Amino acid sequence: MIFVNSMSDIFHKDVPEDYIVSVARTISEAKWHTFQVLTKRSERLRDLLRTRLSFAAAEPHIWWGVSVENRKHGVPRIAHLQAVPAVVRFLSIEPLLEDLGQLDLSSIDWVIVGGESGPGARPMAGMGSQPPRSVPPPGDPVLLQAVGRAEKGPRRPTARQLRRDATSEASAGHSSRRGSGPLVKHGRLQLNPALAG
Numbered sequence: 001m002i003f004v005n006s007m008s009d010i011f012h013k014d015v016p017e018d019y020i021v022s023v024a025r026t027i028s029e030a031k032w033h034t035f036q037v038l039t040k041r042s043e044r045l046r047d048l049l050r051t052r053l054s055f056a057a058a059e060p061h062i063w064w065g066v067s068v069e070n071r072k073h074g075v076p077r078i079a080h081l082q083a084v085p086a087v088v089r090f091l092s093i094e095p096l097l098e099d100l101g102q103l104d105l106s107s108i109d110w111v112i113v114g115g116e117s118g119p120g121a122r123p124m125a126g127m128g129s130q131p132p133r134s135v136p137p138p139g140d141p142v143l144l145q146a147v148g149r150a151e152k153g154p155r156r157p158t159a160r161q162l163r164r165d166a167t168s169e170a171s172a173g174h175s176s177r178r179g180s181g182p183l184v185k186h187g188r189l190q191l192n193p194a195l196a197g
Helices: 017-029 042-050 075-082 159-171
Strands: 002-004 035-039 062-067 088-093 102-104 110-113 142-144 188-190
Touching: 002 017, 017 042, 017 062, 035 042, 035 088, 042 062, 042 075, 062 075, 075 088, 075 102
Parallel strands: 002 035, 035 062, 062 088, 088 110, 110 142
Antiparallel strands: 102 188
């Protein structure tokens, strides 16, 4: 998996359209790789995938995604992504620092959720002082990354521990159907894990 522009944004207003098309042509031809293209400039992404990048939107090895960091800026990007004719669409919801409530996941194939990590990491939204009660079982379109924790207070379980616990729960009889599970219910993502039931 190759993450395109991990420290920048190829859809930034100062990046020439011809350059974006050139990059898309190159990754379109490299079918032996999977590319994740992530942006905060969802309107430009939408407009180009409908026009000059339509050839790349049809490629299953190119995943198109938007960042969803909060309700004000991030949540509106989801609709822009849902409006593009891409084969694979994903959301990067990290760091999750505020409760986003329920999100419509119609036509979203993959969701990455995570908190901050490292010294001074702020707690993930909705976590309080307790670890999440619900982690999506294997098969759900959600990847839980670093949970994060405050400088002071109890140590939170790692993402690896949470995935291990989720795997144990799934093998104990919980559903592993895509679109089901504690965080994904009826095709909708509930992003307040402490309230998920």
